[in-house]
Amino acid sequence: MWSGRTRALLRVWGLWPTGVLGRRPISCNAASLAGSNCPQCWNCGGPRGPIGGDGFFCPQCRALQPPDSTRDHFSLMDCNRSFRVDTVKLQHRYQQLQRLVHPDFFSQRSQIEKDFSEKHSTLVNDAYKTLLAPLTRGVYLVS
Template sequence: MLSLNRLRIALSARAALHPNRPVCAPKAGSRPAHSLPNRDAWHRKVTAKAPGEERGLTWCTGPGLRTFCTSRVQQGCWNCWNCNLPLGQTPAFFCRSCKVVQPPEEGASYFHIMDCDYTFTLDTQKLQTRYLQLQRSLHPDNFSQKSEKEQEYSESQSALVNKAYKTLRKPLSRGLYMLELEGMGIEEGTDSGADAEFLMELMEINEALDEAQTLEEANKIAQDTKGKLADLTEQTDAALRKGELQTAKALLAQMKYQANIEEKVKEKLSQLM
């Protein structure tokens, strides 16, 4: 096996022969990929969810090269599809050199795309600002005179930004997505996380809503539901901060029921107006 110094010399020689090929050399003191520690998922800013990214690794790509390396994307492992120069950041919506739109980064989390902290209580104002900025630059109308590939990438990027924004905008969908990133989900059509007392309470609320004859009665249910959702949101945030994923899952299941009631209340109010 080559020593570290000899390996560096070999890599340097290859770089001289192939200046356009990215080289990922090992750093002194670096450990094998399998020994890199995982970070606390609930107290960090999410980056791309590419394979191995959780361990501080990223794909290095180039002509004849596709492997894991410990260097970051910012160090030039990902190149522009058009000019083949390093993109320099991730996610890269446009090449800094030739300015062409880039394809969506496979596996990137919505938090990373929207430049948000990986937290349940994210800054929704910042989220909206980021959304408007991206859509102004990525909207397909801006690329009607561009190449077919650029039109395709702009449509894909714009659709992805839309989906990311809609997912992160509301606490319920945001929390469910965070559980999904952690390999947990709430199955559709089940009463997972809801006890008999809670389900009985929901039945009573639905009956009261069906029987409501005035705006005042419907508004009373609306305010009660809003208060319960706010309380569940606070409890879910606390659970996620502590890393109590099962508790968060149960709370989010209750939020789904309350959100359904909220939608029914809106329909009822529109009928009574």
């Protein structure tokens, strides 16, 4: 599982939830759970809410969740949807996300989490490369 140092770093970066394990995520209220609007964790079956707004990990069991392929690069990299992008902030976000989802950190986890980690890492790399260069960023904006 997660070491104390890793949990502390994730908390500092705002990517680890505070509070008690087993609490219902803020984004999933009783009404949304009844209507199954809230996605469920593949591992424990509990409602998975966003952690730090990202939703990478289940708040109950901390299992890495499948990536959201519908999420755009700007929201993934926490940037305004604009041609002007703060490249320093973009680089910091890229490093932050890679510290969370890079496959090297999942070598001792289940095969499912290893696969999810590879997919997340690929999405993060694609988003970073696309938004870093002005030409690809512009093409992405108009597409």
